Amino acid sequence: MDILAYSNVPEHAAETLHGLNRYRIESPQFCDFAIIVDDTKFYCHRSVLCLHSQYFRGMIGGTFREGSQNQAVINDTDSASLKAILDFIYSGRLEVTQTSVETLLKVAIRLQFQKVIDICVNYLRHQIDETNSLDIYHFGRGLAIPELAEAAKHFTYERLGNVFDVATVVKDMTRQDVEVILQDELARAHGEEQKLMSILKWISIDKSSRLKEMEPLSRTVDWSKLSAKFVLQTLFDYPLVTSNVATKKLIIRHVKRALESPTTSSTSEEQDGIRRSFDVVVRDKDRALGGGRRSCCEEMLLLIGGLTLGEAERGDFSQPNVMCYSSKTNRWKTKSNWPERRLRGFSVSKFYHDVIVSGGCDHVEMKRFNMKRCWRYDTKKDSWTRLSDMTHPRSFHSSCQVKGELFVVGGAFNDRIDMEVYSSHSKSWNMIRQCAPRLVRNFTATQCNGKIILMGSGVNCSKMIMQCYNPAVAQWTHFRSPNIPRQLSAPLCCTSEDERSVYLIGDNTQKVFVFDPNSNEWSRAEDMANLHSNGGITTIGKRVFVTGGHWEHDGYLDQMEAYDTETKAWTAEGPLPHLWLYHTCTKILSDDCSALCRH
Template sequence: MEFTRRYLPMDWEERWRREKERRKRVIEEGGEGIEQDNRELRRIVAYNDSRMGLTSGRGNNEGSEVRMSGAGQERTGELMSDEVFGDEGRNIHTCCSKNYPKEVFASLQELWDSSLLTDLTLTTENGNSFHVHALILAAVSGFILERLKIKCGEQSVEQSDNEEALQVHRWSVHTGAGVDHVGLRAVVEFAYTGVVVSLNKVTMAQIKAAAQVLVVPRLVELCNNKERLKEGDCALKEERTVSTVEQMKITFQAIEQLWAERVGCDVTLNVDGSFFHVHRVILAASSDYFRGMFTCGMRESRQTCVELHFLFAPELEALISCSYSGNLLLSWDSVFEITCTALQLQFQPALLICLNFMHQEIQADSCLDVASFAEAYGMSELLEEANDFVLRNFREVSATAKFQDLPAEKLLNFLCCDGLCVPSELAVFRAVISWIEADPEERLAQAGLLMTGVRFPLMTFREFREVRAINLRMECFGDKEVELYGSALKEFGFSLPKSQDHCRVRRPKDVVVLIGGDQLNQDVGHRIPSRELWFVNSLRCGTGLVKDIEWRRLSEIPDKPKFRHGVAVMEGMLYVVGGCYFYAKDDIMKSAYRYDPVKDSWKRLADMQEFRSNFSMVVHEERLYAIGGDKDINTNVDSVEMYNPDTDSWSFARPLDQALSGYAVAVLNEGVFISGGFNCEYVCLVSMFLYHPERGTTYLADMTNERAQHCMEALQGHLYVAGGVCNLRKFYTDQQACEVYDPVADAWTAFASLPVPHVGAASVVLEEKFYVLGGYCQDDYSESGLVHRFDSSTQRWENMGKLPGAVTDIQACLLRLPQHLRQ
């Protein structure tokens, strides 16, 4: 079967040549498995057609539908990535899933429970036996490891005598005296789960004896710790015990070491002369494809060498390495090929790592490739994310070389979308002109159609002057004359710029929610604390640089009004804690509530142990932490409380080094960073430190400017600080200078100052932009309620509109709301 070769990039040219040669060889040898190869080749062709902007109906529906679990931030939180650099300067990331060992051992336990691929029988003196995987037991037991090495040596001799051997070797070990049924079961349980549920004072002696005979040092240590704890050894309580997850990681690392030494490898994979020595059980635990191959009676389940004609060695090598380490070395040069192979062989953990990489590392010069790949393989959620990235970063994407290869139809779809984010409509016009100029002879005929996606009424007169200057009345090409300026002028002059049809209206997936706060009633001259929750349903881009926010009322706190309170979001739930309901000494609260956006309902939680206001709350390792704050109007505290949602209880964590309130806090790379604030004498600080609930405080480089009542948010691996007040002789004044912290360099750098003061404001990061909401001016106590947004790509602040209600001492967060609330 012959396929037409399209315009493929150079790396795919070589792949195409190899594929044709391989297919010719397979056909000459009998054509075995050709239909499966045909499907794979059609998939490759469909992907390349799509990524190069070519339309083809072939293969687009043959890729598996991939469902990515949960919201974007929940899913991507599982991916950990360290950046390194290749020889040619390309960024290569070591990516892994922190839950990978736990997931693999769950699969291994399933195989063990079903007696699938078990190759070792352990027997005790009284005749009890267990069928297990030799590799897993060898990873924890020195006794089994020594016998496995001996067995591997014997099998090597047998294999050299019979290269065509198809039989998988099964063997048995007698544990000898001192190991009974109870002890052996505990050793096996520990090997597969990292814990022994049956370990108690009744079984202690039997389990410890078995662990000593079978040389399982970690289980012996577990027994010793249990004995010491029973005897009331206080020193043990201060020691750091090894958790179940950590035990699994240690066992997993031992398995990886055995693979590196080729101990117990029971199958060899042959890919075009490249041989990979592996363990069947590990491949079966990582890949549904290999699980089916090795457990469903196929011929390959009895072979010691399996030939895989349809694969490429580099991609398979990466996936095998991931099966043993949980790590993938990924770059934009390799991720698509590895993902293709992971899909084909159903390496689900590796596939999720690849998809998370595409989500987290997507950039202006890679987003169009991601979109084409997702479309070719039927990955609807990834396609939606990639297209949304294009819309959010349209100006940056339009400056890339790959933008010039977009088909006119896809470009028009982006232009006509309400959610297109641009500083002004002039950026849309410039993008269309650059696309046409990339190939004017072919594309000029489509200019008129594409210009219908430019919303000329949203331009100012100054912007439209540039439109007129770019030779809108194009030269004649062939028989066609392209007239653009007249229609653009007509649309600019006679359309209604305020109509819904012309505004760009973007509805982010996550919404900004505003909680509580305070404001001055100008009519009666007194303050009005708030119980209301508002959310941003859409962002509107009007004429020129004019922006606006569509606010909607969400709910009402079932408590007294709150300001200077703590807010956090954990597992999709909103937590609102503490704060003030007025300005007297006894008006500070310690109550806590949780809001469920799906049920649109509130639940009263256990009160904090201390009254707190002017503090912040963060999520760290699935717990809430309320840090410092004021316990009355003149006294702040150093205490930190942790909330456990499983028990609905608060307990004290390690305190701060000093009393602190009015600070700003943000979480970056699982670290809790705290900047500025008031000390016990209510002096504004320049400090920056890392807080850990067990290890306490680690001081970092000081800020350039002291500040309190300010905002800090994590954005693109840095911490952005803005607003607040600072010390000036004996009184406070507005702090409008802004700075950004680089945690790698431990250094601060200034960025654009705020256009107006924002003291006691709220802040969030929405779609990679830093929002500062509300606050007041310290110098004259005026309240503007303005919302400003910082765009790191332009290094500018934008005025986004005003708040709907309370404007000072407010809190904000991002929340995913049910769709019916946003209709």
């Protein structure tokens, strides 16, 4: 006799859940529990409640009277939010808006519906901007949601200048609020110049009542770490300073005091030069702005190397594989080695102040082995830490940080572009259920305006295909754009500092393509001077840096050049300190004031 093994789990589960929901609404006699809020009775099933809520699991499964009475009265709870939560656990659908999320999250936290909490927190994380980051930070702290508070806090300090540009935010701040913000370790990490500008912006909102706070607030600034050029520009150009003699004198007094301090990092020659600059501060602006030491806090290029030419040809592992480059001094400095060797196809992404390297592949006896391993580089301690492995091995994939989460895209399967996300709070990886709608090969991705833009070569298509993932709504979209470039080999892309442009290059061309996400249009920038293969691309300030090598006259050259987005011109930055057959780069914020070594 034949044996039929019938199985249709998804459809069966959906029908069962739909039936339970219909009975809950239309036939409450089939329900075995009720929740009463504001004289409204919500019928439901004990097993479904306990499955989704630890609060009700303890209530019904314990010795509380609600368990024996088969009903619970919940006071001081929003009935509309509870209805939305119950509808969700029976249907899997939940609508979250900016007006409903706060109340919905509070109810979910009180009644311990963890899935709803996760959805609301993720929604709020992707709503963070300059106008609400401080409010969301305090909201997250008040509800004991560290991952939300952490994301809002890091966003605030990464864009502190923009936050203090928002008049509606700054006008309600007290002096104590400003002091708390500026005394935080993250404020110091982003530089003293940003702190001073934040103080001046806060005072400028209401000069009549806030000028008297300049003296105590100025003590939160480490004046020895300000560049002379910045201070002089502030004295000459900032309206609050130029219009107020007392403020100008206060700034000059602080700077001169810092120069006389034995702890200042300036040399005696630099101090003499800065003093002479201040002596002519009211007589000769151009001369005063000509000198002075650099700020101790600056954005630098971090290069992480994989397979080197020496490793490939001679098995030589003596070459360092992590280098840091200062665009202000044009010098390189060796950093602690990344523990991996001989890898290609790994991805590097800035993650808060640190850097995460994910995946990669090695070749053994002509076979390629992809890696799950991930490493985190601590830019302050100059040290490496192993993170939890990704869900799938990946190579030649992309990664980028979006609102405090690290997304890795593709590189695991040949038939789809999947994605997983790393949370610093849970220290774990989770798969994104929805794959990109179009399969692309030879792809690259970057974050822009809180979304992930994926560009790659389509199957049987001569032009690049563009897709966008919005983490706020967990949804992919495929969109068309005029003048989209043709397919590129090994494409790389990065986003400008103001997130108004995405720069795209390939290793088979010197052409540079520029995408405007606001107008959805493509244009061309000036061509690069050289071809760059197996390298990286990143932005530092107003410049786009491209690294990578190419073969020329039977020799291998690894070079770097930079594109100035204001002058629209490329400049050569010289050869890389070592030869890599594969490497990539990203930017970091460093306060390393020690002299960088020339190589």
